[in-house]
Amino acid sequence: MSEITDDVLVSIRNLRIRFDVRDGIVNAVDGANFTIRRGKTLGVIGESGCGKSMTAKAIMNMVPKPGVMTGEVTLYKRHVENGSQVVEEIRIDQLDKDGEEIRNIRGGVITMIFQEPMSSLTPVFTAGLHIMEAVKLHRFLPIESIGDTMTRNIQKKREVSPEEAREIAIDMLQKVGLPNAAQRVDSYPHQLSGGQRQRVMIAIALSTHPELLIADEPTTALDVSIEAQILDLMRELQETVDMAILFITHNMGVIAEMADEMVVMYMGKEVEEGSVVDIFENPKHPYTRLLLASIPEIGEKKRELATIKGMTPSPFNLPTGCVFHPRCPDFMPGKCDVVKPLLATVAKNQNARCLMYDPCWPNTAEAQAVKAKA
Amino acid sequence: MVSFLIRRVFYAIIMLILVSFISFLIINLPAGDFMDQKIAELEARGDKSAVARVEDYRVRYGLDKPMLTQYWIWISNFVRGDFGLSFQFERPVKELIGQRLTLSILLSLTTLTITWLIAIPLGVYSAVNQYSIGDQVITTIAFIGIGLPGFLLALLVLYVAIVILNQDVVGLFSREFQDAPWSLAKIWDLLKHLWVPALIGAVTGTAGTIRIMRGNLLDTLGQPFIEAARARGLKSRRVIWKHAVRMAITPLVIILGTEAFPGILAGNILVEVVLGLPTIGPLYINALTTQDMFMAGTVLVLIVFLLLVGNLITDLVLAWIDPRVRLE
Numbered sequence: 001m002s003e004i005t006d007d008v009l010v011s012i013r014n015l016r017i018r019f020d021v022r023d024g025i026v027n028a029v030d031g032a033n034f035t036i037r038r039g040k041t042l043g044v045i046g047e048s049g050c051g052k053s054m055t056a057k058a059i060m061n062m063v064p065k066p067g068v069m070t071g072e073v074t075l076y077k078r079h080v081e082n083g084s085q086v087v088e089e090i091r092i093d094q095l096d097k098d099g100e101e102i103r104n105i106r107g108g109v110i111t112m113i114f115q116e117p118m119s120s121l122t123p124v125f126t127a128g129l130h131i132m133e134a135v136k137l138h139r140f141l142p143i144e145s146i147g148d149t150m151t152r153n154i155q156k157k158r159e160v161s162p163e164e165a166r167e168i169a170i171d172m173l174q175k176v177g178l179p180n181a182a183q184r185v186d187s188y189p190h191q192l193s194g195g196q197r198q199r200v201m202i203a204i205a206l207s208t209h210p211e212l213l214i215a216d217e218p219t220t221a222l223d224v225s226i227e228a229q230i231l232d233l234m235r236e237l238q239e240t241v242d243m244a245i246l247f248i249t250h251n252m253g254v255i256a257e258m259a260d261e262m263v264v265m266y267m268g269k270e271v272e273e274g275s276v277v278d279i280f281e282n283p284k285h286p287y288t289r290l291l292l293a294s295i296p297e298i299g300e301k302k303r304e305l306a307t308i309k310g311m312t313p314s315p316f317n318l319p320t321g322c323v324f325h326p327r328c329p330d331f332m333p334g335k336c337d338v339v340k341p342l343l344a345t346v347a348k349n350q351n352a353r354c355l356m357y358d359p360c361w362p363n364t365a366e367a368q369a370v371k372a373k374a
Numbered sequence: 375m376v377s378f379l380i381r382r383v384f385y386a387i388i389m390l391i392l393v394s395f396i397s398f399l400i401i402n403l404p405a406g407d408f409m410d411q412k413i414a415e416l417e418a419r420g421d422k423s424a425v426a427r428v429e430d431y432r433v434r435y436g437l438d439k440p441m442l443t444q445y446w447i448w449i450s451n452f453v454r455g456d457f458g459l460s461f462q463f464e465r466p467v468k469e470l471i472g473q474r475l476t477l478s479i480l481l482s483l484t485t486l487t488i489t490w491l492i493a494i495p496l497g498v499y500s501a502v503n504q505y506s507i508g509d510q511v512i513t514t515i516a517f518i519g520i521g522l523p524g525f526l527l528a529l530l531v532l533y534v535a536i537v538i539l540n541q542d543v544v545g546l547f548s549r550e551f552q553d554a555p556w557s558l559a560k561i562w563d564l565l566k567h568l569w570v571p572a573l574i575g576a577v578t579g580t581a582g583t584i585r586i587m588r589g590n591l592l593d594t595l596g597q598p599f600i601e602a603a604r605a606r607g608l609k610s611r612r613v614i615w616k617h618a619v620r621m622a623i624t625p626l627v628i629i630l631g632t633e634a635f636p637g638i639l640a641g642n643i644l645v646e647v648v649l650g651l652p653t654i655g656p657l658y659i660n661a662l663t664t665q666d667m668f669m670a671g672t673v674l675v676l677i678v679f680l681l682l683v684g685n686l687i688t689d690l691v692l693a694w695i696d697p698r699v700r701l702e
Contacts, residue, residue, distance in 0.1 A: 060605055062601070062604060062605065098609065098610040103607045103608070103609060104607060105607070106604070106605055106606065106607040107605060107606035107607030107608075108607055111605065111606075112602070112605040114598055114601070114602055115598075116598045119597055119598045119599055120598045120599050120601075120602040121599055121602070122599045122603065122617045122620075122621070123599070123621065123696070123697075123698055124620055124621060124695065124696055124697060124698075125617075130606075133603075133606060133608070134606045134607070137606065137607050137608070138607060188697040188698070190697070190698050201602070204606065
């Protein structure tokens, strides 16, 4: 434990998630490193199967069987002790998957909303019951009445009663903009529309005052007008509570709208990271450039939509060297197909995993070998 | 809701009328009737006056009338609660069935309870620990249970119990209690006998139920709402029992209504015959083979009646446990 000094909330170091399946080994996440800062929004973008969702699950320690997680996921949990704020370091990856500690974090400190609002609510329970379930587990009320000292307030807490939980549920549904919240609280999921269900999911996620909200493609299954509403809602709510968001998407537009910083992932690794403004203005990695180039623009005519050639490689048979080299327009033969690039600083607060920017490259053993051959 | 119930009851009545008519037809299809058998039997014994007496019987039971008339007499009495006379026993069908109904219900309830008590936890374990050694063992036993016919198991139990262990497992009562009035000792004796057929029925019933529970639960556990529940910080056991099993149990409720209810009368007839139980099953088989048509027809109509009641109850229970099927 240490005094609060920096703004790091979750740090992910060298995260690998491996699946031993019948056809071989798949590294769903292959050495990811990034940091989620308090109150900020980190966007993670990438193609299907690049390990975005798996990274999110790793933060909750919910990697499904038979996945094996290695590396470090550290949560810097803030709480008040003796009147002063302290930060507790919790190694999430080392916690028992069904233990009390991780269960208090899941749904309490870190909450999650999912891609499929249609099926993320248990069909036989009402919207309110879902919220109440989370609130009963994670929200505690001070026992002392207002006017007592701050410390005692914090130290003595009790669970919320069913009536209070219901009130919180209605209040949350109101906050997420569900009309007639007092009645909607008793609605079953099938009586709500897709957008309304996602609002309920957000209400569940925010009802416990989390420090981090993981949004795993929360608007992918919704149509664009509802998507805009949900994104607005999330931004508004983030302003009112001090909460970080990890926003996973495959939509560059959504990243631009939501995130402060972004990570571009490809085949289980981050290939570029930095602030959204920097990356959109000056993308360094060829993959990021191609992703940005393939966004159609309004008013633009007679331009063939740019695409990235080829397909993501089979996870059982990854290309040698840089995994992106078979699809890369800047492919350097004898170099990219031999050497695995490291994440290199390309500009202030901007890193890219590309040999074009790798300062160490000329000094590595592989580089010498390539040079000798040439 | 009320109109739904009224509609369902109305359909059920129509169904019962159709079934009673068709079953009456089918029971009458084979050439001859119960009396022809009786004559042959009596003549073989050299009873010359039999033929004359049999004609009396025919008139008494209405067998000389056209079939439609016979049906009408039977069904109109049936509605009034008079199920006709059994030719074979020369006693009212109602009395014969009534004697055995309690035992049939008791047996099927015991079987069902044992089945569910074993099958649901094992099915849940099997699904939650998919491909574990425990799951493999349960699956293997379940497949043997599905493949092994109940009557064969009953014969094996009889052999082991009588020849090797020298125990009396036939029937539901020991000889001294057979005709004795009900007493605590008799109930104890019944329980001592009841577990054998109940367990045999449960072994065959459990196997299928385990597989159904396992399959459904696996489907449910793959659903996003399970992951969402886990992400709310719920305990694994709570996620499984409150969210997953609750959803996965629906097909079992349907089975309960459509199989267990008619199963009260015709659940494990072969096992009941092998073990010589005083339940309705053997009575029904016997009535069919001897063309004891009022007896056979009554049991058949009761089976269908129970099926319809079971279906109705299933629908109501489903509406209760799953809001999606409720009528708005």
